[in-house]
Amino acid sequence: MVPVTHILDDLSARGLLADTTDLGDLRELLDSGAVSLYCGFDPTAPSLHLGNLLQLLTLRRFQAAGHRPIGLVGGATGLIGDPKETGERKLNPTEQVAEWTERIRGQVARFLDFEGPNAAVMVNNYDWTDGLTTIEFLRDIGKHFSVNRMLDREAVRARLAGPGISYTEFSYQLLQSHDYLQLFRSHGVRLQTGGSDQWGNLTAGVDLIRRVTGEHVHALCTPLLTKADGTKFGKTEAGTVWLDAELTSPYAFYQFWINADDRDLPSLLRSFSLRPVADVEELIAQSADAPQRRLGQRALADELTTLVHGAEATASVQAASTALFGRGDLESLDAATLTAALHEAPHVVLAPEDDEPSLADLFARTGLVDSKGAARRAAKEGGAYVNNARVTDLDAAVAREQILAGGWVVLRRGRRSFAGVQYPVGG
Numbered sequence: 001m002v003p004v005t006h007i008l009d010d011l012s013a014r015g016l017l018a019d020t021t022d023l024g025d026l027r028e029l030l031d032s033g034a035v036s037l038y039c040g041f042d043p044t045a046p047s048l049h050l051g052n053l054l055q056l057l058t059l060r061r062f063q064a065a066g067h068r069p070i071g072l073v074g075g076a077t078g079l080i081g082d083p084k085e086t087g088e089r090k091l092n093p094t095e096q097v098a099e100w101t102e103r104i105r106g107q108v109a110r111f112l113d114f115e116g117p118n119a120a121v122m123v124n125n126y127d128w129t130d131g132l133t134t135i136e137f138l139r140d141i142g143k144h145f146s147v148n149r150m151l152d153r154e155a156v157r158a159r160l161a162g163p164g165i166s167y168t169e170f171s172y173q174l175l176q177s178h179d180y181l182q183l184f185r186s187h188g189v190r191l192q193t194g195g196s197d198q199w200g201n202l203t204a205g206v207d208l209i210r211r212v213t214g215e216h217v218h219a220l221c222t223p224l225l226t227k228a229d230g231t232k233f234g235k236t237e238a239g240t241v242w243l244d245a246e247l248t249s250p251y252a253f254y255q256f257w258i259n260a261d262d263r264d265l266p267s268l269l270r271s272f273s274l275r276p277v278a279d280v281e282e283l284i285a286q287s288a289d290a291p292q293r294r295l296g297q298r299a300l301a302d303e304l305t306t307l308v309h310g311a312e313a314t315a316s317v318q319a320a321s322t323a324l325f326g327r328g329d330l331e332s333l334d335a336a337t338l339t340a341a342l343h344e345a346p347h348v349v350l351a352p353e354d355d356e357p358s359l360a361d362l363f364a365r366t367g368l369v370d371s372k373g374a375a376r377r378a379a380k381e382g383g384a385y386v387n388n389a390r391v392t393d394l395d396a397a398v399a400r401e402q403i404l405a406g407g408w409v410v411l412r413r414g415r416r417s418f419a420g421v422q423y424p425v426g427g
Contacts, residue, residue: 006030007065011222013277014270016058018196018223021206026218029190030067034118037062037191038070038183040125040176041108043078043100044092047244048107050234050256051195053308054222054271056111058193059120061274068118070187071108075101075126077176082201083169085158091168101126107243111307121187125179141178144211145204153200173204180205181212189217196221225271228263243308249340250305250313251320257301258294258321262287265296273303317341324410324418326388335406342408342420349422359386360394363411366419378413385412398423 008027011017020026029035039055041048048056059069078097081089092100105122112120150156150173159165183189192202202219209217225233234241241256242248248256260268266284273280287296305314320341322328330338346367350357357365363375363384372394378384379394387402387410398409398421407425412418 007062007067010061010065010277011058011220014280015267016054016222016271018221019199020220021203021218022216025216026191026220029218030065034067035062035191036068036070036183036187036189037193038072038123038180038187038189039193040072040074040077040179041104042074042082043097043104044081044089045242046100046103047242047247048104049243050241051224053243053304054225055194056108057272057274058222060111062193063113063118063120064274066118068120069112070121070123070183070189071105071112072123072125072179072183073101073105073108074179075124076129077125077172077179080168080172080175082172082176082198083153083155083159083165085155087159087163088166089169103244123183123187125175125182128182129175129178137174137178141174141181141208144208145174145177149204155197173201176201177205177208180217181209184209184213184215184217191218191220193220193222196224222271225267228261245309245313249343250309251317251337251340252344253308254301254305254314254317254321255344257304258297260297260300262291265300269296269300273300274307275303323388324412325416326385326412330387330404330410333405335408338404338408338420339406339422342410342422345419347420347422350424352424356397358395358397359384359391359411362398362409362421363394363413366411366421368411368413368417368419383414386410388412 008017008023008030037059039059041052041055059071063069075097078101079091079094081091101124105124109122114120150170151160153173156165156170180189180192192205194202199219199221202221206217206219209215227233236256238252241253265287269280269284270277275283283296283299287294302314302318305317316334316337319328320333320337323330323333324341348362348365360372360375363369363378364372369375369378375384375394379392382390384391384394386398387404403409403423407423409421409423410418411421
C-alpha cells in the first residue's frame with residue numbers, strides 16, 4: 001500500500017490527543033494504509049454546536065491524511081440520550097428526532113469529501129437498530145457487558161449518588177458499542193473518535209468487538225475545551241454557539257472568535273485551525289507580539305466562518321464589521337446582515353406609536369450615553385455619528401432617508417461604541 005500522511009504527530013502537536021487505547025499499535029495501523037474511522041453525532045437538538053465542531057474537524061484531518069471517515073448520525077441513540085451528571089435527558093418525539101437527524105446529517109456532510117479513493121460515508125444507526133428485537137439485543141450484545149464496569153462511569157456514578165438513572169440512559173453504552181461493532185462488520189471501521197467525556201463509551205465498543213470477533217480495534221479521544229476563566233467553551237451570555245445560521249447568525253459566530261480571550265487563543269488556534277502546525281505557531285507568536293491587532297482571532301474567525309457558513313456569508317460579516325466601526329458603507333448591507341449584527345449590540349426597537357424621538361433621546365435610550373445632555377456634549381465634541389456621518393444637531397429626529405435596510409439606523413459614539421435603532425418597517 002502507498003503510505004498515508006501520518007496524523008498522530010499532528011494531533012499531538014495541537015494538544016488534541018487526550019487518550020488512546022494503544023498509541024503504539026494505533027500508529028502501526030495508521031502507517032499500514034488507509035484506515036476507516038467514525039465519529040457519532042446525536043440529534044438531541046436541531047443543530048450541532050462548537051463542541052461538535054472539534055470532532056468534525058478531527059474527521060476532516062484524518063481524511064486529509066488519507067484515511068476514510070464515516071459520519072454517524074444517531075437517529076436511534078438520539079431517541080434515548082447519553083447519561084449526563086446533571087439529570088435525566090428529555091426524550092424528544094420520534095418525528096422531531098427524525099427531522100433533526102436530517103438537518104445534522106447535512107451539517108456533518110459539509111465537512112467531508114465524498115469523492116476519491118478515501119471517500120467519506122454517512123450512516124444512521126437507526127437503520128440497523130430499528131429492526132433489532134429486545135431478545136436479540138440482550139442475547140447478542142447485552143451478555144458481553146459487565147454491570148460493574150458500566151457503574152464505574154463518572155456520569156453514572158454521579159447520577160446514582162443523586163437523583164438516580166433510568167435503564168433507558170443506562171443502556172446507551174450498549175447501543176453505542178453496538179454501532180462500533182456494526183460499522184466494523186459492514187465498513188471495516190477500526191477506529192472511533194470522540195470527546196474525552198465519551199471515553200467510557202469508546203472503550204466499551206473496543207471491548208465488545210474483541211469479545212465478539214477477537215479483533216483488536218482502537219479508540220481516540222480529544223480533550224474537552226474550557227476557557228481560561230473556567231467557563232464552558234462554546235457558551236456565551238446569549239447561550240450556546242450553534243453551527244446553524246438560523247440559531248447563531250454568521251455575524252455572531254464570527255464575533256465569538258473575534259472576541260476570544262488572548263489567553264485562550266493558542267489553544268483555539270491549535271485545536272480549530274486547519275493550517276499546518278508551523279503556520280499556527282507563527283500566528284500565535286505574531287499575536288503575542290501585538291495582541292491589540294487580534295491577528296489570531298481574525299484569522300480564526302475568517303477561517304471557521306468560511307468553513308461553517310461559506311465564503312459569501314463571511315464576506316458579508318466582514319463588510320458589516322468594517323462598516324459598523326465607520327470604515328465601510330452601511331447602505332450596502334442587506335437587512336439580514338444588519339439585523340444579525342445589531343442584535344449583538346445594544347439596540348432598541350421602536351413601536352409604531354413612538355413619536356419620532358430625537359437623536360439625543362435615542363443615544364440615551366440605547367445606552368451609548370447616560371443622558372440627553374451627555375449626548376449633546378458628545379455631538380459638540382465631534383463624537384456623535386448617525387450611519388457613520390458626524391452629526392451636531394441631536395434635537396432633530398431621524399430622517400426617513402437615513403433609515404437603512406430592515407428599518408435600522410446605526411448610532412455611534414466615538415470610534416468603537418455603536419448601537420442600533422430599528423424603526424417599524426415602512427414607518
